[in-house]
Amino acid sequence: MTQKVLPSNPLVAVSDNGAPITSDGGNVLLSMFLNSPVVSRLFNNVEFNVNRKNPRYAKVELFLQMLIQVIEHRLVYVQNMISQPTISRFLSHLTNEDIDELQELNRRIVFLIDERSANTELVLDLDSTYFETFGHQEKIGFNYHYLNVGYHPLIMTDALTGTVHQVSLRSGNTYTGNGATEFVQGYLSTSLSAQHQTIILRGDLDVR
Incomplete structure (x- = not known):
């Protein structure tokens, strides 16, 4: 039997003795994954714009907990979960530079996935989707x-x-x-892995 202490909460330990786990077990495994050296290093390298005075939480902490809440809605942490108003303030303080950093983080994550994949063929689907908004959102x-x-x-x-x-x-x-066209060209010029010998682009977009 193996046992590991949860990085985000030393009072919680996870053991693997072959027994079934509850539905909350997924939250624990998610926390362990996000706190693993490789993944945590990816997030800690995100250079968010510092535009707040005396913040209680770093932007990367806010982003991680927001991400976890979206995926699992709750997580085992020693400290109290960040409140919704705090998350809303975090979102309102994000700058264009912060968004660029998150795009770069996504590229690094995709690169790690590609490294661990044996696929030499890359099939890219290009499509648009739609999100209805409410209230006074930017650029709607x-x-x-x-x-x-x-x-x-x-x-x-x-x-x-x-x-x-x-x-x-x-x-x-x-x-x-x-x-x-610019969207695809920008991606192909900066984000391809050398292992992809064949690249297929699929899409049904009309261009005007």
Whole structure:
């Protein structure tokens, strides 16, 4: 039987004796994964813009807990979970430089996935999706197809692994294929792994 102490909470230990675990066990494993040396090093290298006075939590801590809440909604931590107002303030203080850092973090994560994959063929799916918004959000627009206001982002995913490789946030009134050429060219020029001998791009976007 092996036993490990939870990095985020030394009062919690995980043992593997072959017995079934409860549904909360996934939260513990997620915490251990995010606190593993390789993964934590990725997040700690994100250089968020420092634009707050005397913050209680670093931006990377806020981002991690927000990510965990989205995935599992709750996690075993010694300290109290960060409140929703604090998370909202974190989101409102994100700058364009911070978003670029998160894009770079995603590229590094994708690269790690590629390194551990034996796939020499890369199949990229390019498509747009739509998100309705409420309230006064930045750069939203009315979409005549969905007949509401929101965002119309462009997304590139790996069809073989489901990994999201790149996202471009766009106003809701942006036509589905606008900017697709530059989006793809920018990705292909900076983010490809040398192991991919064959690259297939799939998409059904109209460009105007």
